[in-house]
Every structure is written in C-alpha cells, then in structure tokens.
Amino acid sequence: xxxxxxxxxxxxxxxxxxxxxxxxxxxxxxxxxxxxxxxxxxxxxxxxxxxxxxxxxxxxxxxxxxxxxxxxxxxxxxxxxxxxxxxxxxxxxxxxxxxxxxxxxxxxxxxxxxxxxxxxxxxxxxxxxxxxxxxxxxxxxxxxxxxxxxxxxxxxxxxxxxxxxxxxxxxxxxxxxxxxxxxxxxxxxxxxxxxxxxxxxxxxxxxxxxxxxxxxxxxxxxxxxxxxxxxxxxxxxxxxxxxxxxxxxxxxxxxxxxxxxxxxxxxxxxxxxxxxxxxxxxxxxxxxxxxxxxxxxxxxxxxxxxxxxxxxxxxxxxxxxxxxxxxxxxxxxxxxxxxxxxxxxxxxxxxxxxxxx
Numbered sequence: 256x257x258x259x260x261x262x263x264x265x266x267x268x269x270x271x272x273x274x275x276x277x278x279x280x281x282x283x284x285x286x287x288x289x290x291x292x293x294x295x296x297x298x299x300x301x302x303x304x305x306x307x308x309x310x311x312x313x314x315x316x317x318x319x320x321x322x323x324x325x326x327x328x329x330x331x332x333x334x335x336x337x338x339x340x341x342x343x344x345x346x347x348x349x350x351x352x353x354x355x356x357x358x359x360x361x362x363x364x365x366x367x368x369x370x371x372x373x374x375x376x377x378x379x380x381x382x383x384x385x386x387x388x389x390x391x392x393x394x395x396x397x398x399x400x401x402x403x404x405x406x407x408x409x410x411x412x413x414x415x416x417x418x419x420x421x422x423x424x425x426x427x428x429x430x431x432x433x434x435x436x437x438x439x440x441x442x443x444x445x446x447x448x449x450x451x452x453x454x455x456x457x458x459x460x461x462x463x464x465x466x467x468x469x470x471x472x473x474x475x476x477x478x479x480x481x482x483x484x485x486x487x488x489x490x491x492x493x494x495x496x497x498x499x500x501x502x503x504x505x506x507x508x509x510x511x512x513x514x515x516x517x518x519x520x521x522x523x524x525x526x527x528x529x530x531x532x533x534x535x536x537x538x539x540x541x542x543x544x545x546x547x548x549x550x551x552x553x554x555x556x557x558x559x560x561x562x563x564x565x566x567x568x569x570x571x572x573x574x575x576x577x578x579x580x581x582x583x584x585x586x587x588x589x590x591x592x593x594x595x596x597x598x599x600x601x602x603x604x605x606x607x608x609x610x611x612x
Contacts, residue, residue: 262308352610382413470534481500497513
C-alpha cells in the first residue's frame, strides 16, 4: 500500500469515527466513547494534512490551466511564481504526511524512568550527573512535567554517583528517549589547581515506565531487604530502617530506593523502577538483532563512547549522531534542549521512513 492509499484509508476511518461520535447511543458506553475520541484526535491532523495536500494539488492544476490560457507576459510570470511556491508547499506537506504516517513507538506517550550514573572521571563525573539532572529537571518544568526522585547516591561536594527519577508528563518518553547514551563533559574542574581541562563521562538511561499490566512481578521471585538510609537527608535519615533493596531473582536485577521516609513508599518506587527495567530488558531481547537496547543506551561509561559532548571552555554542545554543534552551552544546561532534541527527532523519523521504503 503506497502513501496515498494509506491516507485514503485513514480518511475513510476518520469519516467512520465522525459518524460514530454523532451517535447519541455511544454516550452510554463511556469507555468506548473515550476510545473513539482518542483515535479521532490522533488521526485528525493526518486527515487535515491530507486535505491541505489535495487542495494545493488542485490549486497547482488550476494555475497551470490558467497559464496555458493567459497571453499577458507579466501575468504569466506571476502565475509561474505562484506555481513554484505551491510546489514547495506541496513538497513540505507531503514530507509532513510521511512523518505522521511513520510507525509510532508504542512507548511514546509513556512516562519516563530516568537514570543518570557517573562513569569515568571520579568526582568531576559525579558533579556532572548533578548538572545533567538539573538540566532535565528544568526542561521538564518548562514542559509542565513532574519530576520525582526515586533514588540517589550523593557525594560530599554536591555530585551524585547515580540518581534515578520518574518524569511524568504528556510525551515525556517521545522527547527524552534520544537522550540515552554516554554524555561527555570537557571542562576545568573546581578542584583543579593547574587550570587543566579534564574529560569525564556520564551515562544516561531513559526507560518507558511500565504499568503492572505490562510487566507482572511474581512476589515469590523477589527478595526485599530493608536497611538504614545513608547519605545527606532529612532528620530521619540514618535513624530508621526505611530504605528498600529489591532483588529480582530470575534476572539478578537490583533496585534500591531510600529517598522517602516511608518504607512503604520506598518499596512502591523501587517496584516501579524494577518494572521499567524488566520491560526494557524484554524489549531489548526482542530487538536484539537490531540493537541491544540497554547496552546501547548505557555503554560502559568510557570516555570514548559518547552521543554528546559538552565543552565548557568553548561554550559548545555537539551531538555526534547527527553532527550538530551549538555554541549555546549555558542555554542548553539551563534546560533549553529542544534545539538538540528537535533535530534528533527529525533525523530518526527520516531514518524510520527509509527503512519503511
């Protein structure tokens, strides 16, 4: 089925949904009604784009007919200019329609479990973990998403060996999934007396949050250990056994959570992270021939493996996957990362379209 056959099929489905929504009997079944409203909303932009495409084609045809009938040279020139402009619009609209028809990642609408860990670079890497977490937190705030720290292992001078957080909001995974991988930082550490530039690495994993229906965890297949929280924190830290460590026996995955004072809340958060990791592992196994998902996300934390470099002396951010360089480091670290994310989305959508052809 070519693109236009698919568009006709979508338009036909849209007309059917419109008809269904005008049926008063449907309101009696709220679950079905909401399902139809959601699908109607999802395909509406495609149908509008397709109608715009057909309108532009019609305008081009009419302009070409007018050109054949027109004798005045100035008018002919104006019509030619209009045809050129319309053809550009047609090409842009067609490209937009291709993107809208591209296979959608089923996880795109899900919330995110974000894991950031220090790789090579010691304390400087730990400080950059804190910097990246701040960057993503500010970005989330700008988009109206909620950030909830699940677990953290702070260091003495403001860094983190690792930090795990849930990011809840519309389209969170669709925007953040391209952040997974090794992020490299080049700067003069605050502890460096000679003014030498150091290179450190931090790993970022972005996991779609898994619901209980996505991943079932058998209570008999986990071991739950309770221990005393450690590290900087509130008054109750180091005084109560509220921290939780869950070991998933079949896979050996271990999740800890100690950021809440309540043992119950820590356990609930730990199970949420475990489900996300198990879902990620299952999907990785399914896609093993294409990419070992988690390994490609995290790598070893070595300096040589990187998706992006943050060079502070040059005020430069470089994304190595698409050879994008911006001299706006301060802005990016302040959470303005759409200028990196948008080109990544365009690139990977284009790659997906090529694999479909």
